[in-house]
Amino acid sequence: MKQKVVITGLGVVSPYGVGVPPFWSAVKKGQGAISNWQPEGVSNYPVRYAAAIAIEPLQQQFPGYFPADYSVERRSVFGLIAAENAIADAGLTRQNAARWGVSVCSGVPEADDQTLAALVSVNSPQAALVLLQQRHQLVNKMGGFRCGNDLLATAIASQYELEGPVLNISGACAGATQAIGLAYKAIQRGEADLMLAGGGDSVLNIRTNSALVSLGACSTSQRFGNNLCRPFDQDRSGLVAGEGAAMLVLESEQHAKARGATIYAELVGYGSSLDAYKVTAPHPEGTGAVAAMQAAIADAGLEPYQIGHINAHGTSTPLNDVVESKAIEQVFGAATSDLWISATKSVIGHWIAAAGAPEAIATILALKEKCVPPTINLCNADPDCRLRYARTLTENFPHQFALSNSFGFGGINASLIFGVYP
């Protein structure tokens, strides 16, 4: 018999600080996190805006994650702090952790920019390795070279002495949503009682960010300043990167009720699909997006009209926003006009592999507070984006179910459905 899966803890590390309250307050108010940005030590870098996290306050608040005299991989630290935040929010202790697991996303491997700068000055593999090693000796209390993008799941498992599944998911921009979906399945089938799920990511380093620039994925426009991230707007010009981590505590309802946990919402459905199309663009008819949403709705045992709000992937890229809008129309048909659509990325930027995690949190809290957060910077909707977008905070909107979409590079698609917990 399938277990019901509920959400009992939320944790966030965002440009607004640590914890859900500043994050959710900003998302509801439409207080954008995007501002002027350049890589450290670089001027005239073409990307001028991002939603970056200030490290110094984190270093002061969490000195244990920032040992003196060496830098650590941003994403893993964000993820560990977010996990700690979520566990505290859930009121958990480490008793009975035998049936706890973890499921988080991986991002593209990064390397600190000084390392790469040093590397390009040598022309032998041996010399390059010596330089890498010297850098490596300064980094990472978890004992792995900071290029590894898999440390977070292992680190969380070790820190909390977990004995359940340890899942590290590579799903591009759908990674965190897939991580949450896999955690849901694990609890549903009884493989675990509790799963920490979500992830952290950052592409605010030269290596990865320049690759996105070269691909034409990032907006390099300076036209709208901090209001550059404009999902569904006719003047959108590409993704605007953000960084951070978000973690959710998923539990079986039985386990949660037995310990008297406060329950935010129920996770009722998950679907994933592949476009099987070109890696350079989504399927023009959104077939993969349609399939993921339909799979989630079927998994939840719902009809489309029962969904009240969709937290869209909404990347502010020319292709995604049109394709996603079309896909939503196809799935929801006549019920499309009753849907409210929001795009959290307009406020917090695109957290790449981790994007689905803060967006899941926004979806859950919108459900709980009977509202729909705003999609900011949507001034003139693209004529091909014909949905009902919430441009301001829409309050007094009780809805039973909400869906959150994530569509990754290369056509990896994932959708989650959350429901009000009575």
Place this chain on the structure above:
Amino acid sequence: MLQPIYLHRGLTLLPGQADLRQLLSGATQLVSTAVPAASALDLDCHGSFLGDVDMSDLAPDRSVKKTTERQSRWLINTAVRTKDALAPLFSGAEAKGLYIGLGTVDCDEADEQAFLASCTTQDLSDHKLTHNNPMVGLILLNTTATSHISQMCQITGQNCCFAHLQDGGANAAIEASYDLAEQRTQLALVGGGAHKITPWYLLANEQYWRSFSKLWLTEAAAFFVMSHQPSANRLLAHYRGRRGNGGDWTALIRQLALHLTEWPKHRLMQIIISGGMPEQQQIKLQLQNVAGAAKLIFIEEGCGFIGAASCAAAVNLALELLQDDVAAPDADGLDAVLVLTLGPSQQFSYLLTGKQP
């Protein structure tokens, strides 16, 4: 009623087109050479290298050619050829899923060894923005291989790709098993690929490598298929868990013993272990009560450490052994083989496969 899940043997790509069973028997050997970068890390490390693979007969489209490098091509090549070899299974299943253990893709090596007069981050930024291949973002993204495989195999269903090392490949197999059992998919193409042997690979896992007394890394990829369409070999059980920070064996042994009692007519003939070299003696000790007379096979003894390819390679080997009735010819009952993966996260995973009752 739960539909049985069957395993279908696919392809394992090893250097020199070597056969894993022949390697393990000693009939053939992989060529291995010292890895130059390893000495800088005081690692005793040899490597067996795959060259690039020729996929021209698979007619990949232009986007595949422009957004792959040799590591992703090993994966794509092996996946697509496995699918081609098992084509009737694919045409018979409407819902098809893809589950892969992926390595990370590291630097564009040639680019980053280019000589510059100075090495500030400004120089790096300027260099990258000037010299980047426009597709480098997709080349560096390990899930680009997933996209290509889904396109070339026309797989549009449930999917998941996992890191890290052999945990990635094992989680791919376990997740596929669950999705089939839960009817989220009807067919699963399952596999994984090793990371190319580079300085980055050495450094990214340096802590883990130090648990090996002698490190032999091998470049490889492997895939197999799971489906509800009958074959000679059935998936009898699957499980994963973590052994705790201390590497405790209790849960693994208890669960395995339980699963073995559920198939009393099956006789466990082999236990194929990947990721077990650092704990080889402990494994023999811990498994001796539950394994009975089963032979323990440590695949790294034959092919070296192949990371995320290891679970699928072990499954292919298991299916080959079952097919060839490697059990004593006069034995009664049905044969079973256990594929056990031990990962750097302390996760253990196993698939128990055996002759269809």
